[in-house]
Amino acid sequence: MGNRATTDIRDITRIAVFAAILAVLGIPAAIPVFGGAVPITAQTLGVMLAGAILGSWRGAAAVAVFEVLVLVGLPLLSGGRGGIAVFAGPSVGYLIGWIVGAFVIGVIARAGNRPPTWWRTMLGCFVGGIVIVYAIGIPFQSLITGLPLAKTALFSAVFVPGDIVKVVVATIVTLALWRAYPRAFDRGARAAVDLRVAPHEPVVQAERAAAPE
Amino acid sequence: MIGLYQPGTSLLHRTPAGVKVLVFAALTLAIALTAGGVWTLPAAGCLTAALYLLAGLGIRPLLRQLCAARWIVLVMLVTQVIFLPVLVALTNTGRVLIVIVLAALITLTTRIPALLDATERALAPFRRFGVNPAAIGLLLALTITAIPVIGGFATAIREAQRARGAPVRLQTFVVPLLVMSLKHSDELADALTARGIE
Numbered sequence: 001m002g003n004r005a006t007t008d009i010r011d012i013t014r015i016a017v018f019a020a021i022l023a024v025l026g027i028p029a030a031i032p033v034f035g036g037a038v039p040i041t042a043q044t045l046g047v048m049l050a051g052a053i054l055g056s057w058r059g060a061a062a063v064a065v066f067e068v069l070v071l072v073g074l075p076l077l078s079g080g081r082g083g084i085a086v087f088a089g090p091s092v093g094y095l096i097g098w099i100v101g102a103f104v105i106g107v108i109a110r111a112g113n114r115p116p117t118w119w120r121t122m123l124g125c126f127v128g129g130i131v132i133v134y135a136i137g138i139p140f141q142s143l144i145t146g147l148p149l150a151k152t153a154l155f156s157a158v159f160v161p162g163d164i165v166k167v168v169v170a171t172i173v174t175l176a177l178w179r180a181y182p183r184a185f186d187r188g189a190r191a192a193v194d195l196r197v198a199p200h201e202p203v204v205q206a207e208r209a210a211a212p213e
Numbered sequence: 214m215i216g217l218y219q220p221g222t223s224l225l226h227r228t229p230a231g232v233k234v235l236v237f238a239a240l241t242l243a244i245a246l247t248a249g250g251v252w253t254l255p256a257a258g259c260l261t262a263a264l265y266l267l268a269g270l271g272i273r274p275l276l277r278q279l280c281a282a283r284w285i286v287l288v289m290l291v292t293q294v295i296f297l298p299v300l301v302a303l304t305n306t307g308r309v310l311i312v313i314v315l316a317a318l319i320t321l322t323t324r325i326p327a328l329l330d331a332t333e334r335a336l337a338p339f340r341r342f343g344v345n346p347a348a349i350g351l352l353l354a355l356t357i358t359a360i361p362v363i364g365g366f367a368t369a370i371r372e373a374q375r376a377r378g379a380p381v382r383l384q385t386f387v388v389p390l391l392v393m394s395l396k397h398s399d400e401l402a403d404a405l406t407a408r409g410i411e
Contacts, residue, residue, distance in 0.1 A: 009410060010402040012348060016355035017398035020363040021390070023356075027364065045387075053391070065356050072328035073217045073320040074357075083217050083320030084234070085278070085313045088241065089285055146305040147293055155292050169383055176388045184395040 011058055018054055018062035019069070022046040026078040043078050044163065047098045048129040048170035051105025052121050053177065053184055055113070060103035067095055093140025097133035104128035109174075116185065121174050125167040130160065217320045225268040225322040230331040233319045241312050254307045261315050268322050278317045282310055329353060351410070355401070366393045 025042040051059035066076065075082035087095065109116060109124030134156060142152040177184055220226075225233070240257075247253045265275045286306055293302035320328075332353075333346050340346065370389050379385065 009405050010399065012352055013355060013398040013402040013405065014395070016352055017359050017363065017394050017401070019356040020359035021394055023360045024363045024367050024390075027367070049387075049391070053395075061352075065352055068332055068353065069356060072325050072332060073323070074325065075217060076360075081281070083317055084237070085282075085316035085320065088237075088312045088316035089282075090289070090309060144309060145289055145293065146301070146308075147289075147296065151292070151296050172384060173387050173391070176384060177391050180388055181392045181395060183399070184391065 014054055015058055015062045015065060018046075018050050018059075019065040022050070022063065022066040023069070023074075023076040026076055044098075044129065044133075045166045045170055045173075047102050047133075048105060048125040048166060049173060051102035051128055052109045052116065052124060052170060052174045054106065055110040056103045056106030059106045060099050063099045063102045067099065070095075090141045090144045091137070092144070094133055094137035096140070097136035100136060101128040101132040104132050110185075115182075116174050116178050118171055118175055122167060122171045125170045126164075129167060129170070130163045134160075217317075218324055219270055219274060219321045221269045221322065223267060223269040223322070225264065225318070230319070230323045230327045231334070233323065234331070237316060237319055240315060244308060244312060248304060248308050254304060254311065257311045257315075258307070261311055261318070264315070264318055268318065270318075270321060274321060275314065278314045279310070281317075282313050285313065286310055359397075359401075362397060363390070363394050366390055366397075 022043055025046040047063055050062045053059070054062060070076050070082045071084060071087055073083045077086060086092070105124040105128030107124075108127060109121045111120070114120075134153075138153050138156055139149065141147075141156070142149045145152065240260075244253060244257050262275060265271070286309075289306045289309060290302060293305055297305070329350075333350055336344060336349060337346055367386075367390055370386060370393075374380075374385065
């Protein structure tokens with residue numbers, strides 16, 4: 001688990017860059033999925049990736065930073081939405097759920113800072129990205145719209161199939177990134193220490209090899 | 214990037230961001246608590262329209278905000294009419310619509326830096342839980358500057374794939390975007406460290 005007391009500059013830039021990725025994923029037609037056949041708000045995918053790649057608290061921080069920028073009025077949510085109005089509407093619970101969800105994804109997918117495995121990532125994205133998000137989003141929606149809880153849940157279920165596709169996509173992307181750029185998964189503090197104590201790359205690999213599965 | 218702020222010199226523009234948010238919260242609570250009353254929604258609607266006029270924004274931005282909320286209104290009406298009496302469905306939808314349009318007024322009359330400052334001040338009490346307000350300020354500023362950079366990466370990847378005639382698929386788009394972005398993040402960290410920020 002990340003030690004949150006030692007915030008490293010590398011953590012700060014990772015969080016900032018991932019928050020920016022979430023913003024870019026909200027740009028219309030940024031990501032065509034399966035030839036555009038499946039309508040997907042790529043920002044939920046970004047939330048899953050934030051937790052799975054950055055880990056629990058950095059992933060949650062990236063989502064929170066993104067949402068603060070939306071709150072202060074940057075039109076960054078998909079469809080160019082932004083401002084305090086978004087947080088006064090029925091979807092505020094889902095936005096809160098994104099932050100908690102990213103944290104939970106990190107806890108499950110990156111427990112003990114281990115390399116990602118497909119089943120761990122998929123379980124994390126499912127629990128954090130779907131169960132948690134809906135568990136927080138639906139009660140808020142019900143409270144704000146005045147529609148009873150069970151009926152709100154019934155209508156929200158329409159989006160579950162799309163979210164399951166996102167879980168699969170997030171898992172594929174996370175494992176592809178692990179092969180393409182494993183450094184992305186390094187804990188910030190350790191990466192910074194490596195920078196100071198050369199030679200660093202073999203040390204990381206040795207640590208990784210020695211790490212108990 | 215275009216924010217939602219509309220310049221002006223009205224009373225609403227001059228009121229501090231924190232005050233506006235608190236007044237908005239109080240109004241929202243009042244509307245929620247008295248939503249059953251016959252006069253609540255018409256009164257709240259008139260108040261909202263009056264505030265838009267007071268802010269010197271006129272009717273056009275108000276209509277634009279109403280238009281922006283059309284999907285929320287549509288989805289709410291359709292789902293509510295199925296299960297609830299028509300009058301209740303209309304009241305619920307009207308209440309949510311008024312609160313959303315009222316909230317948009319804060320965004321329309323407050324500059325983004327003023328709201329960022331207010332956010333930072335609101336987070337100050339969390340200092341005892343290890344939240345460093347200065348780090349948060351740096352974080353927000355870094356993110357705002359990173360958005361055009363990452364957006365540029367996205368454009369470059371799409372253009373490269375189009376030039377090769379490669380079909381644009383999710384994996385061939387997101388993975389390079391993540392690699393480029395996270396490399397950029399490490400370079401950014403090195404640059405900041407070199408300038409004595411740790």
